[in-house]
Structures are given as structure tokens and as C-alpha cells.
Amino acid sequence: MAEKVINRLSFKIGGEAGQGVESSGAGFAKALARGGLHIFAYQDYMSRIRGGHNFFQIRVAERPIYSHTDEIELLLALTAEAVARHLPELVPGGGIIADAELKLEEAPLADRGVKLFHLPLAKIALEEGGSRVMLNTAALGAAAGITNYKLEHLESVIEDNFKVKGPQIVKANLAVVRAAYEYAQQRYAADFGYELRELPGPRRLVLSGNTAICLGAVAAGCKFLAAYPMTPTTGILEWFAAHAGRLGLVFKQTEDEIAAITMAIGAAHMGLRAMCATSGGGFSLMVEALGLAGMTETPIVIVEGQRPGPSTGLPTKTEQGDLLFVLHASQGEFPRIVLTPGDAEEAFLAGAEAFNLAERYQCPVIILSDHFLGTSLRTVEPDRLDLEKVEIDRGELLTPEKLERLEDYKRFRFTETGISPRAVPGHPKAVYVATGDEHAEDGRITEDPALRRKMVEKRLRKLELARRELPPPVAFGPDPELEETELTFVAWGSTLGPLREAVERLNSQGRRAGLVHFRAVWPFPEGAAEILARARRLIAVEGNYTGQLAGLIRQETGIKVEGLISKYDGLPFSPGYILEKLGELEGVKSGA
Amino acid sequence: MAEKVINRLSFKIGGEAGQGVESSGAGFAKALARGGLHIFAYQDYMSRIRGGHNFFQIRVAERPIYSHTDEIELLLALTAEAVARHLPELVPGGGIIADAELKLEEAPLADRGVKLFHLPLAKIALEEGGSRVMLNTAALGAAAGITNYKLEHLESVIEDNFKVKGPQIVKANLAVVRAAYEYAQQRYAADFGYELRELPGPRRLVLSGNTAICLGAVAAGCKFLAAYPMTPTTGILEWFAAHAGRLGLVFKQTEDEIAAITMAIGAAHMGLRAMCATSGGGFSLMVEALGLAGMTETPIVIVEGQRPGPSTGLPTKTEQGDLLFVLHASQGEFPRIVLTPGDAEEAFLAGAEAFNLAERYQCPVIILSDHFLGTSLRTVEPDRLDLEKVEIDRGELLTPEKLERLEDYKRFRFTETGISPRAVPGHPKAVYVATGDEHAEDGRITEDPALRRKMVEKRLRKLELARRELPPPVAFGPDPELEETELTFVAWGSTLGPLREAVERLNSQGRRAGLVHFRAVWPFPEGAAEILARARRLIAVEGNYTGQLAGLIRQETGIKVEGLISKYDGLPFSPGYILEKLGELEGVKSGA
Amino acid sequence: MLDLRLYQGREKPTWCPGCGDWGILAAVKNALAELEIPPHRALIVSGIGCGSKLPHYMRVNGFHGIHGRALPIATAAKLANHALTVLVVAGDGDSYGIGGNHLLHACRRNPDITHLVEDNRIYGLTKGQYSPTSEQGSLTVTSPEGSVELGFNPLAVAIAAGASFVARGYVGDLKHLTSLIVRGVQHKGYALIDILQPCVTFNRVNTYEFYNERVYRLEETDHDPHDRLAAFRRAFEWGERIPIGLFYEEERPTHEESFPALREGPLVERPLRPSLEEFEALKAELL
Amino acid sequence: MLDLRLYQGREKPTWCPGCGDWGILAAVKNALAELEIPPHRALIVSGIGCGSKLPHYMRVNGFHGIHGRALPIATAAKLANHALTVLVVAGDGDSYGIGGNHLLHACRRNPDITHLVEDNRIYGLTKGQYSPTSEQGSLTVTSPEGSVELGFNPLAVAIAAGASFVARGYVGDLKHLTSLIVRGVQHKGYALIDILQPCVTFNRVNTYEFYNERVYRLEETDHDPHDRLAAFRRAFEWGERIPIGLFYEEERPTHEESFPALREGPLVERPLRPSLEEFEALKAELL
Ligand SMILES: Cc1ncc(C[n+]2csc(CCOP(=O)(O)OP(=O)(O)O)c2C)c(N)n1
């Protein structure tokens, strides 16, 4: 047998909804992170509670990784269907862990050079733990055993996860994991070409985009989340609900998304940093009130986690189809800011910065996430989430002291920047009415054409400043100046990870490829045109059909993006897919 | 005294809300049309029921006119404020009709060369009719008298309008109108330089955009309107309500706009031609269901009458701020068609054609109107609204006979055009489920990536055909090929009228100006790029701040529109305003 | 009685084994068969949620729309073709949460449709958040410290809003449920049937056992369903004993009956356009 | 009692002379003065409609939002700063038509806000279409043959939905109306006050004369506002005699009381962010 591959592995758990695919996967990912390994994990599940087919995929490495791959080395199959579906993804030399009860045929596996690790998982669960429910625990133990990974990390995760269920359950699960581990290690570890070894070093966070946004928001002082559950941002609701009591936050589950955004507006108007979270369908219901926030200049933050539309579409899959929608949503013209973080770290920054931007420009800020970003997990260095580096800038918010000194306060005063001094209700010097009707500087309704003109200009003028202060697109790759780069991808949001790896691979193949990534799309950031103009050949990579950013770039800069690599089947991009499509675009069949 | 100006006059009635400014104006407009004159009329009113200041302006001519002008020759002032506001618009030699009770100062009028026609209107109303309420009738009689216009047309309108109130009221009003007419004619007609004379010829319709859309819709077989009242399309609701019983239609006033659009979807799904009407705020609430129509391929028609936003904005004024909003509204990507009629005749055609397009492409069709188009009135030749020329094309709708012969009906069958055979519920051969989830050809839910891909492509492919079948932009002006034209305006929707006149004036001043008008904006019509490419210098004229069509043109064609004449103060464009702004753009102070 | 196999769908339900929705599906099929309404003469409109997938799992005209909007879709479908039998099937979140306003206005309109609410007192499809009918204090993923709202009382609200048929069924009593659906469809007007439906995955409180111990049939008491006040009082009975059956019924003209346009037959079957004469008369108003 | 001039606004109301909204404005000012709540300690949230312009016509913190959404805005405003007195003032179309769902859920939540509905039984600002409270058969520009829906009964629905304070006032009895508003504000929890408000321009049926002839005060009867059933019954009394006054009242924890975060004072006054220690603990969950 050839030398073992160490710490480079993609591991997939596949089974039915209700079999605990996700919780097992997340537990295993954490165990790997506790051993100092870098992971990237994502899940794919169907819009049903039981049955069907779900999977959870974890990629492990010794250096930071940003994406999953299409190939896997180890499959934990909880159903025969998992084997049928994922066998084509297994590399020769890879293996499948399955309960002996599944009675899989070995021949087709052998044909692909894939090993079958049949184990009596249910039996172990029953015998050691007393319940079939622990089959998953057994399976994870087996996976750790086969890869020779240190059991104690898995044990510690199990202890943490089952703590709430009482010591009995913890004990039983530990017994099961140990038994399965030993069984698998003794029988199969030697025979499997991949090994996972603990690495020294500090522990890393296992972070999803959803949690990152929550942490960013809380770090920036967000105290109010109003939302109606909707995949893929339900995790944000659940995070807030779980932490509200402890942190002194208010989480409000509403009757619908209209109530969610109007509650955020009500809270923000009073001076809270307030947020709502939804998906495209819920955002659709927020459209009218978005304009109200624009007109009353109320700073709110909305997380829009995209999933494939139109309408209910594929409710548990991913897509990037809502960019132009959120850019233009609601009647009339008013400033808004659209942030498009690319990974969990950027999501943390966006979650925090959104509130500063909202208060600085007194307008709604949309964090445009998606299913892939929101629910995939990555290891992140803890110091990347640094509370002390999160600055709080409340813009032109007037303190009580400043208010004391004021005479004749005007909430919507005309200023050079368009930003007016903002007071929240409660102070005797600042009694005013905010209104969705057009209004004068003091808030009273006006229909005067000249005043109307000035107010439109005042509001939209804020974008001029915002354009300059927004994070400009970032160029990745060996040549950030794009001077020597022959091919530049342009992207926004969650395609960042797969693209970073695709660019790496291309450069390692001798091509000179680069990547321009938009972390904020609107107002179209200053400097974007310049960066793009430097690129020789632009190819947009977008999770939609029409190439929405590409269209926007042409509208804003006149630059025509030459090619488009798109995806709209619900699955996230992978580096391999991007390279394959690039090959097609370039007329070369790629082997990637 | 110089020779009288015959049949060229702009007449304005100004007063408070509640004084009957609009009904008087509309009555007078009709009386003029009955005398064979061409009119263009528009109203300006505030968002209040009493008080404030409203006006109604009627321009009269002997040839078709498309727009109002900024100057007026005759003002009927129901309040002193009307004089203060509109005196600057009066041309020298113009006149003001006012009740003697208003006790206007003559000096400032004389300074401008404007005549004051003080009449005892209230007194006449009281003495002849027995009630002050008839002051308006007296005022109209005076206007007709001063301009020497044939009284019988006004009498006939009064008879028609007051018929429902009984013969007593009719009689009293007729007495009032006659007395005021004679008083004014005898005292002032000789002294006023403008005269209105009956013209021979057929009668013309006095048509608003709102009514035109209703007539088009009904001609095309629309049988269902669901709506929640909202300016400026409330007139559409009222028209349907008034005619439902007689024509066998259903008009449904709903609890909100979400119910309105979902009702339209429910009715259209069953096979009715169904519509809803709203403004931007209500359309905001329809956004989620718009995507449902897209996903289920349900043919519905939505009239969106724009008014200045964001939010409640200026609820009774006009703007063109919602183009990109309606183009991109709702999550995900799906086909929709956006029609942008420019005047009442085009509105009639759009009202009819919208249903053919909706059924042909099985997608939502939006008629993007605005306050100005919806509520302004124009004389139109009756044969321009020809029922027999309205074709009905229900596209791939299956007849019961066709269904009889079918086996294995698939509602969402893959076809070359993307358009699938459509059956409505009720037939035993066509039992299927329509769903907002992604689905297979037979309607069942699917999450299969390959199927998803094909379905997205199937739906969006419909736009390819629609692009080719949509009315392309029309070039107006003496040189429709734009070969010799040095300056080409580009516009959409209701700016058509003022622009046609602006172009005429420019050409009569020796310039070579043209106009490209989009009657349909989405899918971006085939041929548009070619026409635009032929233009030498493009200037967009849009009732918004950002130049939304200009941006779209750049995105779709790469053509950069050089200049933008915009307006966002709630008032409609006038030819004079356009020429003035053109002058500013060209660095010349224009006297227009 | 039609053959039940007529309603057999091609898709296997994706519901959890043991879910109350299986029973509701069976009851719907039974009721349609008993009423002798074949699949092509019925339309089931649903929303979004576990239970709203029901139309996919049988043979029937179905419209599986968006969350909370089944009622207006169904109301208009019935106006368009009142010859068809129209049902709405949707969850408690769908019908009482996001869709609450349409419920109020359906009660006032009295369209001749039957509204079955799969009331599992939880958001099933989104994995276990509390719903409007969750009891105050419910512990769920979004209410780890207990939900703060008073549980919504659909029957009381429907009675107050003017519904002309208000009932409660229980999937654990399938025969009774079927007969309620039959009566609901036969009722001329809007019939609301709230159905106690255990969600075996996310609702650990309102289980079959919970209901089996408490449920009793109103038909077996002296309750008079024409007495609005009595119905209102019963609607608040929830504890040791939980009434099922018909709470309230009243006769009133239906929504469809109030539209003259529908008198000569289904609107979809009427000639598409006005006659030339009618159309010219419309134009003449503008002269 | 504070000086009424404190509440004097700068804008002249745009309402029609004789409109009932003038009286509501006076009653609101009177009540605040009587309660000694100065303008900067109160927030009035409104929707869109004639009556919803009210905050512009007095001195007070105002939020004049969009049509139908005043309740969630106010609910959250109260959560954000529960030291302020929060009122909602909106029309019948706003509160019961487009905003109906928020009404249902406000009743369940019991936020400590007072909701005044300017119920003129018509859409005033859009010029006279029928509203949810228009009686069935009402003749308006959108119902020339009579409106088809049963009139909405806000009091009955609110009682059914769990509102803890349900009352009806009449602008023609300003003293009584003022005292109702005072009691509504004093009530801990959601107080719905439906106000009979003549629209002198578009509603020719529900005029001052109409009400003057019929209205009587519940306080002058033996009505017990703690008896839900009795309140429900009274809510259906509409005809020769129309009751005004407090229909129903109950004590229940408020929405704000159920949030632990609010216990130490208004949320807007709490320190913005977590301590470093707390934040690191949040991160530690991910290790
Ligand atoms: C506008 C909108 N918001 C949120 C969702 C997400 N969503 C889907 S189903 C559901 C709730 C399901 O609960 P219920 O209606 O009670 O049905 P159940 O699954 O319990 O049968 C939610 C919130 C959605 N589809 N659309």
C-alpha cells in the first residue's frame, strides 16, 4: 500500500432527513477543528422533515480552505441511496462506511476501487448504548477509527452536545463511540489510505455565515431582531432566541415579514440598532416598508439569505438570483446600501459594519447572503472576530447633551452631505414627526415642488459619500494589481471561496488568473471601475442565469464582461465546476 | 383691438379641494369636445379632501394636441390663492374670471396686462338656481360667454351630468349657466382676445389613460379586476365597479394588495382574463405573488400607476420612478413583460394587448402608467378604439376539444419556445397541480438539479420570443430613420406627449430633432439597439432622478445616453420645460 | 360513493411517518368520494408548509401557492368558476399567522369554499418554531424561554368575524373528521374546519395521547350550533376536555351569489367580450 | 393636568370642516394633558388616511408610517423604549382592512399601547370607497350596487382574539371619549378604542344625527366589563341602540413584561454592546 495521505480528505455523510445527518456532520466537523485541523463543511438537504436524501460534507486540510470539492474520499452512508448517489464522487482508494444491515453490493464499489467498510453500527448502538438512536454516534466513531483520528476530540464534542440530555445519555453515547471506534480502527484503519492527525496550535472557531452575522451584529450593539422563520436565515433567528435572555436582546418572532421589518423600523426609530432576517420571499413582503425606511431615513439592517427562486423555488438550496431585486426594490428612488460578504469572516464584518453604515447614512442596509454562505461552516481564527476592533459609529445621532444646546431642531435638515442630525424620541428639544410622505426639513408634509426637489436630492446625495466609504472590490490572486493577469474573474458574495481555490489552481497550472470580488455592490463602489478597467479579460461567476452583476457593471461603467459562468440548479459552485465551465468557454475540454 | 385668436387657448380652473374644480373642468372639456375641438386636459390636486389648492387645465386647439403648456390665457379663479398662484402663468392679454365676492385687486393684474372679469357668480347661482352650490355652473357659463363659445354644448353636458339628480336640479343649473353666459358675453366677450368656435366634424371621445386601459381590457375579454384603492389608479376600480353589473364583470375590492394580486392569480388560473390595478406602494405588496405568477406561469395583468416615491411620497402627483423596480421585483429570475404606453391611445392598445401577451407567454404583464397618463384627458377619434381590431390570442390555451384528444397532459412541458400547453382546471384529462416550488413537466415538485436547470431555461426562453414580438420603440419626428437628425430624445411612458410637442417646436425652429419612444421596455425589444445606434446624440427625458431607462439602455446595448433631462418634483413635463432644460444642457439660455 | 382509487396520486407523501397529515389526506379523499366529486371537479388550493403539500399527494386539481395566501386565491378561483368545488388546505402558521388577514375577510365574504387548517400548533416545514396556536409558554427553537403570545383562538375569532360554518376536527377521529369535511363542503358558504393534527417530530405536547384523552364530540352534547353565544363559549373550552365537531353554523348568501355576473353560469364559460353594441355604448359615455 | 397649549401643533389640519377627526384630535390632547404626559414623553404612530395625519396636527413625537402597519411599528417602539407612552391612531381601513392581521396579533401580544381607530366606515383619503366597517349593502363609488361583505365587527374580533381592553367611543361625546382614552392609556396592555367618527364628506349614513339618536353609554347600564361573554354579546348590538364605553377589560402581563431584557430599564438606554467576557463566551460556543 502506498503512503498514507495525511490530513487531506473530503468526508461526506449521506442519509435521509431525520437521520441526523446534519447534527452528526456538525459534530464531526467540530471534533476535527478541536484537533487543530482546518475544515470547510456544507450541507445539502431537501425541503422535507423525514426521508428523501440529505448530505453533509466536510473537507479537511492543514491550511485554511474556502470551499468544498466535488470529489470525496470517505462516505458515511446511512442509506443505500447515499451510496447510489455519491459513489460517482468517490475517488479510487476511497471508502464507504455503512451499517452491515444495509447489505450493500460490493461489486460496483470494487469496480471504482472503492472500499466498503461494513460495520455492525446499529448493533453496537444497541448493545453499548441501549438504543438504535445512537447509530450515528457509532458511525462517527467508525469514521474516526478508520482515519485513525484521535478519539478524544470526538468524545469531547459528544459530551458537550449531549450534556443537556443528562449524564446517562452522555455515558451511553461515549460507550458507543468508543466501541465503534475500536472496531473500525482495528479492522479497517490500516487498509484505508487517508489519515487524520491532530495538529498543534490554537483552537479555531467553526463558524457559519449565519452565526458570523449574529456575532457581528451583537458586537456592533444590535439589540433587536424581528423576523419570521425562513430558510436559510432561520439559524439567525434561532441564535438570537437562544442568546436573547443572556445578552439582554429582544428577539421577536412576528406574524409575517411585514411586521418584521416594520418592527425593526419602529425599534430603530427609537434609537435601537435593529435588524431583520429573511429570504427572498420574505424580503418581497418587506418591499413597501423598505421604502418607508428610505423616506423616513431610518437606519435598519436586513439580512436577505438568497435561495433559488422564483417564488418558493428550491427552498433549501442556494442561488444568487436576488441582486438586482434588492437593488431596486420599492417604489421611487432612495439610498440603500447592499453588502455582499463572501465568507464567514466577511459576514462577521458585514454584520457589524452594516449598523455603522445604516446609522451613518440613515438608510436601510441589506446584507445579501445566501444558503451556501449562511449554512456552510469554516474554521476561523478566533482573533478574526475581535470585539475590540469593532468600532461603533452612530453617525449624526445627537446625544442628549447636544440636544440640550439645540434650538429649533430639524430632523431632515438640508446639509452638504445630505445627512441630517438625528434625534430619537424622548427629548423635549426634539419633538418631531417622521413621515413616509414627502416632507420639509422639520418633518411636516409638503407638496411644494421646489422643496420636494431638494429633498430628493438631499436623500440621494448621501450615496455620493457612501460610494466612497464602502469597501471597494478586492483583487485576489498573485497579482492584485492585475497587471500581468490574463484572466480575471469577477464575483460577489459566496462564490468567493470556490473562486479563490479555482484561481489558485489555475495559477498553479501556469495560467495568470485573478479575481475581483465585490463585498459591497451598492452604491457601486468608487474605484470599482478602475480596478475592472485594469483587467484584461473579465469573466463573471454568478449563481444566477442572467449575470446580474455583469449587467450592473456594464450599466455603471460601460465595461462589458466578456464571459459568464453561471449556475442556477440549486447547488453551490465548486472550484472544479468553475474550471470545467472555463474550459468550455475557452473551447478546451478541461479535465478538472 | 387686434384680431381675435380663434381656438387656441389654455384655460385653467383653480380652487380648493371640495370646490368641484375637477368635475367642472371635466365638464367644460367635454363641452369643448362636443363642439368639435381638440383638447388636452390635466389636473393637479393635493392629498386632502377639502382646502389646499387644486387646478384643472384645458388646452384647446383645432388639431390633435398631446400636452399642456405652461402658459395660460384664461383663469377661472375660485379662490384668491388661485390668482396668486397662477397669475405668473397668464399671458399678457389673458383674463381672470372671478366672483365679485373675491374682491381681487386689479393693479397687479393690470401690470401684467391681464384682464379681470369680475362677475356676481354666487349671486347668479343663488338667484337663478337657488343655491350657492351652483357657483361652478355659473363660472363655466361665464367662461363660455367670455370666449363666445356656443352655449348649447355646455348645456348638453350639464343635462347629462345632473340627470341622475333629477329634472329640478338640471333645470336650475341650466338657468344658472344661461344667466352667467349672457352676463359674461355681453359685458366681456368683446374685450377678450380669444374666442372658441365650434368646428364641424365628428364627435371625439374625451379619454383618460385610466379609462383607456379599462376599455382595452374589456375589449380583450378581461372579466375580473381585483384591487385595493390607490391613487392614481382608483379610477380604474371605479370604472369597473360602475360597469360590472352591466357587462357581466367581477370587480373585487380586496382587503389589501396581496389579496388583489393573489385573487387575480386565482381567477387567471381558472381561465379568466384577470387584472389588478395599483400604484407603486401597492405593487410593493404584490411582489411576492408576482413571482408566484412567474413560477406557475399564470397570465395576469397588473396596472402600476406611478406616483412620486419613495413610500407615500406625493400621493396625488406624478413621476416615473418605478421602472427598474417593476423590472426586477421579486426573488429569482422569471419572465415578465413591461408595457409603457405614452398616451391614452397607446393605453387602450396596451390594455388590450397585455392580455394577449400574458396568455401567449404565460407570464405576468405590467402596464406601467403614471398619474399624468392615468388622469389626463385627451380627445381621441372614436375609431381609434375599435373593438373589431382588438384581436384575441389566447396562446397555447387548450380547448376542451383538444384536451379530449390528449393523453398524459403535462402542464409545464418542455418546448422549443418555452411555452407549454395550458389547460385550466375542470377537465378530466387535465388534472394537475400548479406550484410555486420548482417542478417537473407534470407539475410535481422536484429538487433535481438537472430538471431545475431545464425549467429555469424553459421559463426564461420565453423572453427570446417576446423580445421579438413586442412593439419596438417608435421614432417620431420628421426623420424617423434618424439619418439627418442631430438630436434624439429617448423616452418611455407618459413623457411622449410633451416630447412630441417639444420636438415639433425644435424642428420648427430649424433644429433637426427626433424622438425614440419605448412603448414596451421589457424584455428589451429587439430592434431597439439598432434604432438607438442610428441616433447621433441621445438625450433621455425621464420623470425620475437617476435616468432609469438610460441605465437600462447602457446595460442592454452598451450605448451611453449623453444627456438626461429629468424631473422629480411631482409635476408633469411640459414642452417648455424640456426645451428650457435642453437649453441648459447645451449651455444656451433658452427663452422658451 | 365514488371509487377512492380515483383520487390516488402518483407521488409518495414526504411527511414523517405518523404525522397527522396522513389522516387529513385520507379524510379529504374519503369526503370527496362520499360527495361523489371527481378529481377534475374539485380544486384544492394550499399554502406553504408540511400540510400544504397535500394536493401533490392525491389526484385533484391543485394550486400550491405561497405562504398565507390560499384564501384569496381560492376565493377568486371560485368566482371564476363556481361550478367547481373549492377547498383550501393549509397549516396553522399559514392560515392564522401570515394569512390571518385573509381569514378575517373570508369570514365576512362567505365564499362557498371549505378551509381545512392542519393545526399542529407548530411550524413544521421550517423545523419547529412556535406558531400562532402554540400555547403561551411553548418551548421551541425560537422560544427557548417560552413563547410570549397568548395562543390564537381560531374558532372564536372566526365566529366573531362572521364565519357561517365553524368546526373543529381531529385526525384521531377520522370518521368524524370525514363527516365534518362532507358537511363543510355541503355548507353553502365559507366553512372553517380547524383540525387537531399531531406533529410527531416537533410538537411534543399536542400528541395523539394528549388529544385522545381530552377530545369529545359536540354532537354528543346538547350544543346548538345555531347559537352564536354558545359557540363562542365553547370555543374557549380547552383543557381537560376539548370539544370537536360543529361549533357554529348559519345560513347567509354566499359571496358568489352577490355577483350578478355569475348568475348565468360560471364566468369562465361566458363569452369573452362585450358585443359591438355594448362596447360602442361604453365609448359613448365619453362623448 | 398639563397646559393644553403644550400640545399645540404648527400645522393647520387639512381635514374637512365638521370632520370627526377634529374631535379625536381634541380628545387626544385632552387625555394627554389630563394624564400629565408631556409631548416628548409620548409617541403617536399612525398609518395612512385622513385620520392618520393626526400626529402632524399637534405637538408630539410622531411616526406617520405606511398604510396598515402602525401596530407593529408601535409594538417595537414600545419594546425599544417602554418608558414612553405609545399610542396608535389610524383609520378603519388602515386598522381593519389592510392592517387586520396585525390587529389579531397585537391582541395576543398585549403590548402596552393604546390604539385609537378613527372609524368613519369609509375610505376617506382615497375619496369614498367602502371600508371593512361599511355596512353590507353600502353604496359607494366602488360599490354602486351595494358592498357585498358583512360589516367587520372590530370589538367582537378583538375580544375573541384576546385583547385585554376593548372599548368604543364617539366623537360626539367628547368628554366620554377623553375619559376612555385616559383609561386606555392607564390600562396596562393593549387597549383598542374604536371611535365612531362621522366623515361628513363621504359617509352620508353614519352622520352625527345617526349616532346622536342611537348612542348610549355602557357605564350607565349594568354591563360588567370583566364578563367576556357579555362583552361579546354587546359587541353585536348595533341598530336602534349603539353602546359606547368599555366593553371588556382584563388584567394580563404585558408584552414588554415578558422580555427579560427590559427589566433593567428601557432597551435604548442599556449599554450598546456585550462585555468582552460575554463576547468571548459566545465565541467559545463555536470551539
Ligand atoms: C413569505 C414566507 N415566509 C416564510 C416562509 C417559510 N415557511 C415555510 S412553511 C412555514 C411555516 C409552516 O408552518 P405551518 O403553516 O403551520 O405548516 P406546517 O409545516 O406546520 O404544516 C414558513 C414560515 C415562506 N415560505 N414564505
Ligand SMILES: Cc1ncc(C[n+]2csc(CCOP(=O)(O)OP(=O)(O)O)c2C)c(N)n1
Ligand atoms: C399599500 C397602500 N395601499 C393603498 C393606499 C391608498 N390609501 C391611502 S389611505 C387609504 C384608506 C383610507 O381609509 P382609512 O384607513 O379608513 O382612513 P380615512 O381616510 O378614512 O381616515 C388608502 C386605501 C396606500 N396608501 N397604501
Ligand code: SF4
Ligand atoms: S414535521 Fe411534523 S407536520 Fe411536518 S411532516 Fe413531520 S410530523 Fe408532519
Ligand code: SF4
Ligand atoms: S374626507 Fe371624511 S374623514 Fe376625510 S377629512 Fe373629510 S370628513 Fe374627515
Ligand SMILES: [Mg+2]
Ligand atoms: Mg403548523
Ligand SMILES: [Mg+2]
Ligand atoms: Mg376610514
